[in-house]
Amino acid sequence: MNKIFLYSLLFLFAITGCDSMFDDELPPHELVGENAITNETSAETALNGIFSNLQGYGTMSANYICDNEYRTGLLTGTYRGTFETDGLLGFKLTEEYSYVADPWELAYKMVNAANNFIYYVEKLSENLFGENRKTEMLAEAKFARAFGHAFLLRRYGYFWDINSPLGPIIRLEPSSISNNSMGRSSVKESYEKIFEDLDYAILHGPRFYSKYRSCATTAKAFKADILMNRGEEGDYAEAIRLANEVIASDEFGLEDKYGDIFANGYSSKELMFTRHIKTPPSMDDNVGSLFKMFGGATYKPTEMYFEILTQDDKRYEATFDSVMLGNGTAARKTQVWKKHYVTSGDCPMYYMRVAQMYLIKAEAMARTNASIKDCLDVLNVLRLRSGNTTFEAADYSSLSDVLEEVFRENVREIGMENGAIFYLAVRYSEGGRRKLKDMNPNFEHDDQLCFPIPKAELEHNFVVEQKPL
Numbered sequence: 001m002n003k004i005f006l007y008s009l010l011f012l013f014a015i016t017g018c019d020s021m022f023d024d025e026l027p028p029h030e031l032v033g034e035n036a037i038t039n040e041t042s043a044e045t046a047l048n049g050i051f052s053n054l055q056g057y058g059t060m061s062a063n064y065i066c067d068n069e070y071r072t073g074l075l076t077g078t079y080r081g082t083f084e085t086d087g088l089l090g091f092k093l094t095e096e097y098s099y100v101a102d103p104w105e106l107a108y109k110m111v112n113a114a115n116n117f118i119y120y121v122e123k124l125s126e127n128l129f130g131e132n133r134k135t136e137m138l139a140e141a142k143f144a145r146a147f148g149h150a151f152l153l154r155r156y157g158y159f160w161d162i163n164s165p166l167g168p169i170i171r172l173e174p175s176s177i178s179n180n181s182m183g184r185s186s187v188k189e190s191y192e193k194i195f196e197d198l199d200y201a202i203l204h205g206p207r208f209y210s211k212y213r214s215c216a217t218t219a220k221a222f223k224a225d226i227l228m229n230r231g232e233e234g235d236y237a238e239a240i241r242l243a244n245e246v247i248a249s250d251e252f253g254l255e256d257k258y259g260d261i262f263a264n265g266y267s268s269k270e271l272m273f274t275r276h277i278k279t280p281p282s283m284d285d286n287v288g289s290l291f292k293m294f295g296g297a298t299y300k301p302t303e304m305y306f307e308i309l310t311q312d313d314k315r316y317e318a319t320f321d322s323v324m325l326g327n328g329t330a331a332r333k334t335q336v337w338k339k340h341y342v343t344s345g346d347c348p349m350y351y352m353r354v355a356q357m358y359l360i361k362a363e364a365m366a367r368t369n370a371s372i373k374d375c376l377d378v379l380n381v382l383r384l385r386s387g388n389t390t391f392e393a394a395d396y397s398s399l400s401d402v403l404e405e406v407f408r409e410n411v412r413e414i415g416m417e418n419g420a421i422f423y424l425a426v427r428y429s430e431g432g433r434r435k436l437k438d439m440n441p442n443f444e445h446d447d448q449l450c451f452p453i454p455k456a457e458l459e460h461n462f463v464v465e466q467k468p469l
Helices: 005-016 040-055 056-069 084-090 098-121 133-156 187-202 217-228 233-250 260-267 288-293 303-308 315-319 355-367 372-387 401-416 421-426 435-439 455-460
Strands: 073-077 271-273 297-302 320-324 334-338
Touching: 005 233, 005 271, 005 355, 040 098, 056 073, 056 084, 056 098, 056 288, 056 421, 098 133, 098 435, 133 187, 217 233, 217 271, 217 355, 217 421, 233 355, 260 315, 288 334, 288 401, 303 401, 315 320, 334 401, 372 401, 401 421, 421 435
Parallel strands: none
Antiparallel strands: 073 297, 320 334
């Protein structure tokens, strides 16, 4: 191993070796390569380090929600800068914004941590691990790599166009000077590589044991979600199959009441995957606290949001509340999202919860010409759980009407939780007109749908192609 490559690996392991998400304290990586991961114990520390990248609560949680819901026309802000007004709401993002660069860097940091783990663990003997544990840990690392690549595809790639050459950079080896400059993978190849990793995680992943880590069932849920974005032949049927398997799993389940999801927080049986924050951010933290942004009413719902989630819907009371913030003359009554309004500790990032499987299943059924009644029966599971009246088939004249209801149920059920509504608004298209145009009239053409590659990447990667701006 040459010295330059060694120093590169030293740096890479230094940034990926974070505190354990499960123990009070585990040391960061101090060694690299063959000396850093030598047995199951050291591999466990490295695996924790991969997932601990998600504790960057600004770029892949709070800000991620804000960015997507802003673009969808469901969110407005108390204090809005040019990034929000011009970049997000106006679809005029440029490569200079730090909010363009930060998520890119964090996602690739997670991908590279996974690549390092996979590279070195695959070299170790099975005898150094408990039964099946080496394979299970590799499955978790491949899930993390797929999670990072899927994030990058949907944020920086043309995820809606399977024929586009403008996917993200798919990195499957530890970073080094020799492979630093890489071009984009095509969108088709990006999906294929993401699904290869998820299929491995489904086949070899462990049973559920932590919401901060992955299991085979969680991998099924994420594959179903990403299949809906690709939307190729057979994808919807496969999404239905996977959703059914997740719903039937004994590892997770719906809460009895909608409000219990948020009241129970990290303990909710419905929450499938989240991030761990060792030191929860306070109300005054300046970057990315879910509590600050939504509990502190920095961001507010638009009238369009209230047109979909009306006060007649029983989920309204579990979603919004009016509270007094501040003291004395600074006191004000304001509306907050109860989903994120946690006055002590921290609230989860709802990367995936069981209800999404019902929403995905209903949409996929409508797209594969199931009966109106059968589609609505799936939605009615969530309607009944939330205390709302059920949908009746006689009130819908076509599957297009059902799909519109599915969209609105997504907003009511999971709005402002993980940014998923934006991808729905993109893939909902009729007669060449995306639903996003109805949500945000500033949207004009598909080149605006994803973020540009950040300037810093272009300055040291000489072969990657920028999207049309």
